[in-house]
Amino acid sequence: MTEVQFSFNDTMRELFEYTDPTFPLVVWTGNFRNFINKSLAYHWHNEFEYCVVLSGIVGFTIEGHYVEAKQGEAIFVNANALHFATQVSQNNAKVYTVSFLPTIFANAEGNTIYRRFFLPVLQSPVKSFLITDSQKNSKDILKYLTKIFIEHSKQNYDYELKCIDYISNIWRSTLAYLQENKDTLSLQNIDQEDERKAKIILNYIHNHYNEDIKIDEIAKYAKASRSGCFRCFRQYTSKTPIEYLTEYRLSRAIHLMVQTDKSMTQIASECGFSDSSYFGKIFLRKYKMTPLQYKKWMRSEAIDNPFNQFAF
Numbered sequence: 001m002t003e004v005q006f007s008f009n010d011t012m013r014e015l016f017e018y019t020d021p022t023f024p025l026v027v028w029t030g031n032f033r034n035f036i037n038k039s040l041a042y043h044w045h046n047e048f049e050y051c052v053v054l055s056g057i058v059g060f061t062i063e064g065h066y067v068e069a070k071q072g073e074a075i076f077v078n079a080n081a082l083h084f085a086t087q088v089s090q091n092n093a094k095v096y097t098v099s100f101l102p103t104i105f106a107n108a109e110g111n112t113i114y115r116r117f118f119l120p121v122l123q124s125p126v127k128s129f130l131i132t133d134s135q136k137n138s139k140d141i142l143k144y145l146t147k148i149f150i151e152h153s154k155q156n157y158d159y160e161l162k163c164i165d166y167i168s169n170i171w172r173s174t175l176a177y178l179q180e181n182k183d184t185l186s187l188q189n190i191d192q193e194d195e196r197k198a199k200i201i202l203n204y205i206h207n208h209y210n211e212d213i214k215i216d217e218i219a220k221y222a223k224a225s226r227s228g229c230f231r232c233f234r235q236y237t238s239k240t241p242i243e244y245l246t247e248y249r250l251s252r253a254i255h256l257m258v259q260t261d262k263s264m265t266q267i268a269s270e271c272g273f274s275d276s277s278y279f280g281k282i283f284l285r286k287y288k289m290t291p292l293q294y295k296k297w298m299r300s301e302a303i304d305n306p307f308n309q310f311a312f
Contacts, residue, residue, distance in 0.1 A: 028096065028097055032086075050076055056070075058085055062082070076141075105168070131177075218241050
C-alpha cells in the first residue's frame with residue numbers, strides 16, 4: 001500500500017482522487033516522519049473520515065476541539081469539518097485512513113438512505129469523536145476498519161463488495177455510538193458563517209503568504225472586523241491569523257529548502273519574510289536550529305515532502 005499523496009484546492013478542501021469515481025472510497029497510509037513539522041495542514045473535505053493510529057500518538061484539532069489518539073485508537077471526522085493533525089509522541093506516528101462519500105450507498109441526496117442515515121450526521125453538532133475499544137460499538141468500528149485495511153492491501157476481485165459490507169457495519173455502529181453517547185459527546189454548535197470566514201482566511205493566507213500581508217487586508221477579504229477575524233479564525237484553528245501565517249511561511253520555506261537549491265535569501269523573499277536575517281531569527285525560534293542546519297538534517301534523513309502535491 002502506497003503512502004498518501006495530497007491534493008488540495010485553494011480553500012484547502014482536500015481533493016480525493018478515486019480509482020473509480022462511482023466507488024467513492026479512499027484508503028491511505030501516512031507516516032508523520034515524512035510530513036513537514038510532522039503535521040498535516042488544516043484542511044477539510046466532503047468525505048466522512050476515520051483515521052486509525054498504527055503507532056505513536058497523534059493530536060487532532062477538529063473545528064477547534066483538540067483530542068489525542070494513541071496506537072490502536074481512531075478518530076471519526078465528520079464531513080466538511082476543518083481539521084489538523086500532528087505527531088505528539090517521541091516515537092514516529094503512522095496512521096491509516098478510510099474516507100468515503102455517502103454516494104457509495106446513496107447515489108442521490110434526496111433518497112431514503114441519504115435522508116435517514118447520513119443527513120442527520122452531516123447536520124449533527126458532533127464533528128468528531130475518539131474511537132477506542134472501551135464500548136461494543138466503537139470496538140466494532142475498529143474491527144471493520146481493520147478489515148477494510150486488510151482487503152485494500154489484497155485487492156481481490158470482490159474487494160468492492162466486501163468494502164460495502166464493512167462500511168455498512170462501520171456506519172451502523174457509528175450511528176449506534178452517537179445515539180448511545182449523545183449526552184457525553186463534545187457538541188460543537190458550529191456557526192456556519194464563522195466557519196466559512198475561517199476557511200476564507202485560510203484561502204487568503206495560502207494565496208498571499210509571499211506578500212506583505214496585513215491583518216486589515218485579511219479582515220477585508222473575509223468581510224469581517226479585525227476582532228471578528230481573530231475570533232473566528234482562532235475558534236477553528238486555535239491560532240491567530242498572524243501566527244498561522246508565520247507557521248505557513250516557515251513550512252513553505254522548508255519545502256523550498258528540501259526541494260530546491262535556492263539561497264536562504266531567495267527562500268526568505270519568496271516566502272514573505274522581510275529579509276533573510278529575520279527569517280533566520282524566526283526559524284531558529286521555532287525549530288531550535290538555523291535554516292542551513294535544518295536543511296542538512298532534512299536531506300540526511302531523506303524526508304519526502306508531500307506538500308509538493310498541494311494545489312496552492
